[in-house]
Amino acid sequence: MDSIWAASDLAADIVQRHAERPGFRITELRMSPTQQVSWHCHTNVQDTFYVLEGRVRVTLGEPDEQVELAAGESWGPVRPGRPHLVTNPGKETATFLVLQGMGEYDFVTLPDQERQ
Numbered sequence: 001m002d003s004i005w006a007a008s009d010l011a012a013d014i015v016q017r018h019a020e021r022p023g024f025r026i027t028e029l030r031m032s033p034t035q036q037v038s039w040h041c042h043t044n045v046q047d048t049f050y051v052l053e054g055r056v057r058v059t060l061g062e063p064d065e066q067v068e069l070a071a072g073e074s075w076g077p078v079r080p081g082r083p084h085l086v087t088n089p090g091k092e093t094a095t096f097l098v099l100q101g102m103g104e105y106d107f108v109t110l111p112d113q114e115r116q
Contacts, residue, residue, distance in 0.1 A: 012037050012086070015095065024101035028052070031094050037086035039110040044103030047084070048076030054094030059085040069096075083110050 012031040019026040031037075031054075039061075049058060051069045058067045058075065061083035067075050068089060078084050080103070088094045 045100045046077035048099040050074040050097040052095040055090040057089045
């Protein structure tokens with residue numbers, strides 16, 4: 001398994017890329033309670049989340065908001081440019097899909113102090 005977005009034990013693991021074509025992709029991720037997807041935004045793409053198992057918390061800025069999802073729940077989209085952090089608030093591993101599109105994918109890391 002590859003880690004996504006950061007070369008660290010704290011980063012979520014890519015389980016599988018279910019679809020990928022120019023401007024759109026679906027990625028399955030696995031995240032333990034100690035892992036996260038760090039504060040970031042995307043220039044062009046939107047993120048939509050669907051939880052397969054466990055719990056996922058999406059914390060957003062501009063405006064501040066927090067969404068907690070359980071297995072079978074979805075939420076989104078996170079508009080381009082909106083800062084967000086993805087964590088696992090549970091005690092078990094979470095598995096979820098991230099649907100990203102339409103546009104060229106990028107990942108802009110935002111240190112905590114820059115997201116405010």
